[in-house]
Amino acid sequence: SQQGEEDPQALSIQEGENATMNCSYKTSINNLQWYRQNSGRGLVHLILIRSNEREKHSGRLRVTLDTSKKSSSLLITASRAADTASYFCATDTKSSGDKLTFGTGTRLAVRP
């Protein structure tokens, strides 16, 4: 079963706007990661946040983690057409070791 569920399933925004995607998970985690996938391609790691962290930044990306709500959000600021892709959260737990469980993804379309 999927550990993570992204929300929304699809998002369409205008270039320059911010995009926010959410991920909810079911069991306690060690780490949560966000990946990006261009259509028909492999996934690319974006950012990792540990269970004892609440916020992390990387360039135009901002990730938050709320372990009490078992949720995370990915914010992409000043979006570009090149940000068009699917975005997945992935979690690992103490029992899973380094095996990741992926969510269902959010498809982001950025209109030029």
Next chain:
Amino acid sequence: SQTIHQWPATLVQPVGSPLSLECTVEGTSNPNLYWYRQAAGRGLQLLFYSVGIGQISSEVPQNLSASRPQDRQFILSSKKLLLSDSGFYLCARGQGAGDEKLFFGSGTQLSVL
């Protein structure tokens, strides 16, 4: 370099035919290797996991098998493909040294007809 070579990019196979997808990786030795499957518009399902040569863990019961004959080679196989085996197959490696992030290959789109 953590390059992952995965081929072919696309494959169309008839039901009942065999399958062999190969993945080779570069970078640090003794990596953890993974096979994931992605149904259209869905998330990734972990199929197999390997921590070393000859060591394979199967995550879900299915018509597929995996082998790791060499440290940097991971093979996904089937003796007889089913329609339900269609999907996008991704090979991935862990970076090692306690770093949890994965590097993915470019994937193989398998259509079983």
